[in-house]
Amino acid sequence: MASHRRPKQPGRTRATVLTATAAAAVALSANSAVADPEPTKRSVKAKVDKLREDAAAATEKYNGAKEKADKLQKDVDRLQDSVARGQGELNDLRNGLGSMATAQYRSGGIDPSMQLLLSADPDDYLSRASTLDQLSLKQLGSLKKIQGKQRQLEQQRDAAADKLKDLAKTRKELGDHKKKVQGKLAEAQKLLNKLTAEERAEMRAEEERASRAAGERVEMGNEGTASGRAASAYEAAKTRVGMPYAWGAEGPNSFDCSGLTSWAYRQAGISIPRTSQAQANAGMRINSMSDLKVGDLVILRTDLGHVGFYAGNGQMLHAPKPGAQVRYESIARSGMPFMWGVRI
Template identity: 55%
Template sequence: MASHRRPKQPTRARVTTLTALAAAAVALASQNAQAAPAKPSKDEVKSKVDGLYDQAEKATEKFNGAREQQRKLEKEIGQLQDKVARGQAELNEMRDQMGSMASAQYRNGGVDSSIQLLLSDNPDEYLAKASVLDQLSAKQVESVHKIQEKQRALAQERQEAAGKLKDLADTRKELGEKKAEIQAKLAEAQKLLNSLTAEERQRLNDDDNTRASRGGGGGGRGGSLDPNVKGSGHAGEALAYAKTKLGSAYISGYEGPNAFDCSGLTQWAYKQAGVGISRTTYTQVNDGTRIGRSQLQPGDLVFFYSDLHHVGLYAGNNTVLHASNPRGGVKYENMDYMPFQFGVRVA
């Protein structure tokens, strides 16, 4: 007769081990799920990259402003230092003259004047010399006053130079901080772009290339690119020069001739046309007369975003020619893709 064995019951230790293994498997699966989040879509990457470029451009314009302030301070400090050096040389010369007068007075004034008069063979000649001595004393007093005034002026100039040197140090610190901020934003944007496949990046570029010729955005004004649009006067000349830089790279802080940021391009273009405008978007808004959208003519400056951190040149037909961002460089773009604020007609 066959015997039947009862199945062996798992021991408590075995149950504990199996439970621990199961928990570990669940934890590992959870960690893997957290370590491999869903890959962002092309549109999500574009949105994030555009946001990072926008933040980098805001920092760029502040960087440009700080650099302009640095240049101004360096020039003023140089002029002050030259002025102090000239003043010190003048002061040294005045002191030398003062010493010469004091020596002459000592040599000639050691004997009481009444005794000198009695011993003099020619009283008239002595009286003439005494008059000279009196005049010398008056000059000496005048020289003392001049030296004191020069010393006060030099002390004030040195204090002014010291203040500007402190401002320069603060400005250089700000420059370093803004540069680091820009580089961090751009590096993050590039990392996102690198996460796309070659096909996705190509589709992204194709989408960008349609912006100059398609309508869209909130305004719905449409717009079509006409590269033959010409302006008049200096604005027209500035636009013509800017067209020669189509395809150039966008690099933060650059102002030509081969790479630009947005305000660097507009400044460069107007400079070629013989008109000097300031360096940043925040100051270029005051380089002419503000005008509305319906008044725009080719070559006018056009500003975007509520804080006015982006600028380009109006190219006609609701199109802007601008240094767009590190991915797009200098190109045409439909104005409806950015929040337009106003235009500026440079005098």
């Protein structure tokens, strides 16, 4: 006879265990899906390199704002000095006019006809009358000079006020660019801090090896030199190989990219603009890398944010980025697109 007993239900304890196990499995799966993987040395290096390159490009914008601020400050100083000198000249003119007015008053506030009647010597009166006429002409001339000087001072004061407004705006831009540079570098350091001390040491050693290898003399190929002055500037830059990159620095013992090129040209007795963006338009443009000559400037990045010297054989001599040194490097391997060359 078939049994009609109901199937045995699982115990409450067993069900609870199964439910808890399932929940734990789901939680573990969810956590593994959202947890950040441990950063590898390679991935950190790639991100740090990118941040440092961005910091180097931001440095060029900082340099541009600093150059503008320095120029504005000189303009303001010159205008304020001119206003101070002009105010002194105006005061002298006013004092002179006052002295003439006093002398005229003392010489006679009497009607000319009465002066003639009272004068014992008509010739003396005529002489005095002539002097009074001359004083009046001097007064008129002084008044015109005073009016002209006042207008000039007002224009100079207005110009100085406008320059001061521009200066305040530029200094704010300068501060913003500085914060951006420092922010990029701080972010890079934060990433580096996620690595172990051993991994950081390995990365430093790799960078030092790269700098030493890149610092060696490159094969220049068959390219000629751009010009005598470009050759002189390039020779000066070669003496800085191994010097550290420092943002905003223009030598002689540390450099950013445009700091190196502008410093080198100064050693050749030539002044070129301070920033890579301005240097990109400082001479004859060379559109093809095949037409470059040693000593030409090499402009990289779509924002024209990097510059170096062409060293021949597809190489450049440059100050690459924070954490690196002045060195030779393949343009193609720099990771920055070639825009054009500039022949000074």
